[in-house]
Amino acid sequence: xxxxxxxxxxxxxxxxxxxxxxxxxxxxxxxxxxxxxxxxxxxxxxxxxxxxxxxxxxxxxxxxxxxxxxxxxxxxxxxxxxxxxxxxxxxxxxxxxxxxxxxxxxxxxxxxxxxxxxxxxxxxxxxxxxxxxxxxxxxxxxxxxxxxxxxxxxxxxxxxxxxxxxxxxxxxxxxxxxxxxxxxxxxxxxxxxxxxxxxxxxxxxxxxxxxxxxxxxxxxxxxxxxxxxxxxxxxxxxxxxxxxxx
Amino acid sequence: xxxxxxxxxxxxxxxxxxxxxxxxxxxxxxxxxxxxxxxxxxxxxxxxxxxxxxxxxxxxxxxxxxxxxxxxxxxxxxxxxxxxxxxxxxxxxxxxxxxxxxxxxxxxxxxxxxxxxxxxxxxxxxxxxxxxxxxxxxxxxxxxxxxxxxxxxxxxxxxxxxxxxxxxxxxxxxxxxxxxxxxxxxxxxxxxxxxxxxxxxxxxxxxxxxxxxxxxxxxxxxxxxxxxxxxxxxxxxxxxxxxxxxxxxxxxxx
Numbered sequence: 001x002x003x004x005x006x007x008x009x010x011x012x013x014x015x016x017x018x019x020x021x022x023x024x025x026x027x028x029x030x031x032x033x034x035x036x037x038x039x040x041x042x043x044x045x046x047x048x049x050x051x052x053x054x055x056x057x058x059x060x061x062x063x064x065x066x067x068x069x070x071x072x073x074x075x076x077x078x079x080x081x082x083x084x085x086x087x088x089x090x091x092x093x094x095x096x097x098x099x100x101x102x103x104x105x106x107x108x109x110x111x112x113x114x115x116x117x118x119x120x121x122x123x124x125x126x127x128x129x130x131x132x133x134x135x136x137x138x139x140x141x142x143x144x145x146x147x148x149x150x151x152x153x154x155x156x157x158x159x160x161x162x163x164x165x166x167x168x169x170x171x172x173x174x175x176x177x178x179x180x181x182x183x184x185x186x187x188x189x190x191x192x193x194x195x196x197x198x199x200x201x202x203x204x205x206x207x208x209x210x211x212x213x214x215x216x217x218x219x220x221x222x223x224x225x226x227x228x229x230x231x232x233x234x235x236x237x238x239x240x241x242x243x244x245x246x
Numbered sequence: 247x248x249x250x251x252x253x254x255x256x257x258x259x260x261x262x263x264x265x266x267x268x269x270x271x272x273x274x275x276x277x278x279x280x281x282x283x284x285x286x287x288x289x290x291x292x293x294x295x296x297x298x299x300x301x302x303x304x305x306x307x308x309x310x311x312x313x314x315x316x317x318x319x320x321x322x323x324x325x326x327x328x329x330x331x332x333x334x335x336x337x338x339x340x341x342x343x344x345x346x347x348x349x350x351x352x353x354x355x356x357x358x359x360x361x362x363x364x365x366x367x368x369x370x371x372x373x374x375x376x377x378x379x380x381x382x383x384x385x386x387x388x389x390x391x392x393x394x395x396x397x398x399x400x401x402x403x404x405x406x407x408x409x410x411x412x413x414x415x416x417x418x419x420x421x422x423x424x425x426x427x428x429x430x431x432x433x434x435x436x437x438x439x440x441x442x443x444x445x446x447x448x449x450x451x452x453x454x455x456x457x458x459x460x461x462x463x464x465x466x467x468x469x470x471x472x473x474x475x476x477x478x479x480x481x482x483x484x485x486x487x488x489x490x491x492x493x494x495x496x497x498x499x500x
Contacts, residue, residue, distance in 0.1 A: 148332035151300060152349040152397070153320040162349070166336050244336055 032216040040213040055198040063122020064183040071130025079138040100125040101189045108194055118190035122183040130175055137171030138164050173237040180229050249433045250276040250401055255308035257294050267458035268294045279431040283444035286454030292437040296405050300326045322350050325399030327407040331390035333378035340374035346397045361396040384415035404436040421476050445488045446476035453495045
């Protein structure tokens with residue numbers, strides 16, 4: 001029943017969009033319509049759609065992965081040394097609250113306009129979020145487990161590897177799911193600013209030259225890409241948890 | 247031969263409103279194979295005493311000796327069982343049982359074999375590839391015990407280890423545990439607030455006073471029955487006498 005309604009919603013949405021456009025109730029020059037979007041899509045597919053999708057996905061994945069890896073390492077350092085953690089606390093709070101996208105222009109000036117800058121933006125976002133999520137998770141590891149390990153004389157390294165990290169595997173994956181979306185935001189914002197390729201570029205270019213079919217098509221493709229990336233992480237989580245035995 | 251010697255233990259800690267003395271001049275001795283139960287009013291410091299014996303806490307004054315060696319920090323000769331089983335959800339039962347050996351770098355084939363034998367003795371061998379979430383509370387606590395016994399400790403410390411179980415499970419598990427401990431001749435110190443439990447399992451019962459805790463009495467338990475078990479000795483008329491005696495001792499403080 002639910003599946004039926006989900007499909008029905010989609011069909012009704014597309015249908016009313018097309019119908020209101022044909023009847024002139026909405027201005028299809030500005031808002032486009034499904035039939036034209038489809039045409040544009042076919043056009044793009046024959047040209048360089050996959051190149052643009054590839055660019056955006058590449059930038060997102062690289063920035064995201066680097067951010068997660070370094071973010072986790074940093075979280076481990078902060079968990080390990082309470083001194084370092086206390087010193088860096090205010091800076092982390094500020095960095096977390098700051099919309100990292102605002103750093104875009106600065107990053108571009110430092111690293112140069114281009115793919116590297118965009119990856120950097122995704123990295124910056126993903127890193128800060130990962131550090132805070134993972135550190136929080138580490139700190140909230142059930143104390144009784146740690147106490148149990150201490151009764152066997154476990155040192156800090158053993159406690160981390162055998163208790164704290166396994167305990168936080170699902171925290172890690174939740175963080176990944178949030179991060180992939182946020183990194184994509186950073187990448188699209190970066191492409192808005194300085195790119196010659198990618199879905200963000202297509203959106204902003206299409207807007208500038210009033211090719212709104214292109215804009216709509218790109219937005220829809222972007223939604224699909226975002227959903228697929230999220231699902232890929234969710235699938236990875238299922239596989240890891242099955243192997244790890246939760 | 248005394249396996250455990252506790253000498254003049256005093257434990258004081260800082261609280262918001264000044265210094266609090268939890269334990270005051272606690273001394274006692276436990277011989278090999280003995281089972282000593284420790285009872286006392288709530289909050290009197292029983293668990294603190296156990297933590298000190300285990301080397302997790304340092305006493306303000308006094309020393310603990312195990313097999314003649316002074317205790318400084320945790321020791322591989324001491325096994326400590328907490329109230330919660332703390333089995334790791336992401337490990338199988340078999341891997342959980344090996345946890346202590348892993349941490350202590352004692353994963354020899356003999357030790358692994360001993361762990362397997364313990365699983366078989368407790369009838370848990372068939373569950374070795376299952377996960378803790380699939381076992382009942384009583385089974386989990388038995389697994390926790392096996393994990394502790396796997397490192398072959400000279401002394402076993404039980405910190406209200408059965409308090410989280412429901413009444414019936416508690417009776418069967420303590421019966422089970424008692425048999426194993428007596429068969430392996432394991433020296434045990436158990437803290438409990440369940441007076442009948444302390445009597446049913448103990449060879450000696452140490453009654454502590456309220457805070458600052460001192461030893462009110464060291465009671466010898468003798469049911470004159472070679473084959474006593476925690477369940478069977480509850481039928482003995484002496485059981486009632488011991489209970490009344492301890493109850494009176496504890497009530498004096500209030």
